[in-house]
Amino acid sequence: MAFDDPVVWVLILVVVVVLFGASRIPKFARALGEAKAEFTKGSQSQPQGVTSTPAAAPMPPPMQGPAPVSQVLSADEPLYAAAEKEGIDIRGKTKSEIATELAWKLSKKQQQ
Numbered sequence: 001m002a003f004d005d006p007v008v009w010v011l012i013l014v015v016v017v018v019l020f021g022a023s024r025i026p027k028f029a030r031a032l033g034e035a036k037a038e039f040t041k042g043s044q045s046q047p048q049g050v051t052s053t054p055a056a057a058p059m060p061p062p063m064q065g066p067a068p069v070s071q072v073l074s075a076d077e078p079l080y081a082a083a084e085k086e087g088i089d090i091r092g093k094t095k096s097e098i099a100t101e102l103a104w105k106l107s108k109k110q111q112q
Contacts, residue, residue, distance in 0.1 A: 002008070017025065083090050083098050086105050090098050 083102050
């Protein structure tokens with residue numbers, strides 16, 4: 001007896017009906033269909049540009065309010081010069097925000 005034999009499938013169906021009852025089979029089938037639909041919907045909602053390449057450097061965090069005066073860069077600091085060289089606008093940003101954005105931009109540059 002092989003699984004491609006129709007008699008085997010009829011016997012399996014009879015056993016399933018006897019074990020679970022006729023009223024539970026449609027509920028089970030409906031649950032399987034909903035699960036498949038959710039899986040399909042979830043797999044299609046991924047961005048189209050997603051690839052298996054290594055993750056890119058994270059985006060710098062958004063600026064939140066004005067920078068404290070003690071953390072504002074002066075024109076003679078090396079971080080200021082590096083940020084200016086890379087074309088980063090430093091107005092109103094803290095040193096850590098500028099450093100994060102500079103690191104992100106340099107890592108992006110290395111990837112290209």
